Amino acid sequence: MNAIVSVTQDWGIGHEGSLLVRNPADMRFFRQTTMGGTVLCGRKTFESFPGGALKGRRNIVISRDAKYGPSGAEVAHSPQEALELVAGEDPERVWLIGGASIYEQFLPSCTRALVTRHKIVVEADAYFPNLDESDQWELVSTSAWDTTPSGVPFAFAEYVHV
Secondary structure: OEEEEEEOOOOEEEEOOEOOOOOHHHHHHHHHHHOOOEEEEEHHHHHOOOOOOOOOOEEEEEOOOOOOOOOOOEEEOOHHHHHHHOOOOOHHHEEEEEOHHHHHHHHHHOOEEEEEEEOOOOOOOEEOOOHHHOOOEEEEEEOOOEEOOOOOEEEEEEEEEO
């Protein structure tokens, strides 16, 4: 399984259920990378998608609510159940996409993390673990820096679980 995430300089990922930086290049990268695979997320992340379930992907939502049954997605009621649902899949095609508590629970099961790094700090209430401070993760590549339409510098980085 892999993680894919968009972060700010202090590893912020969201505020009040919204992304922190609007970045069309990052959205294209996310769509191209996850298309045809399986995305695994929490209920709040799933409900933040404007069009419902992500098209062209198997959507698995983790929710403790036994009555939760969103259209276009399968529901796992525990981390173990989620792992069982993806057990037969190619782990390179399974993507952990948030939110913060889901990343925290499942990051130890990931072999790779694709991180869009934005050189900005804005108000956040949800964070991704700082992989640069972890001895369990190693930065293996970083793209050239680019800039969002609103002027925020960003780069794509790949980390591997060591």
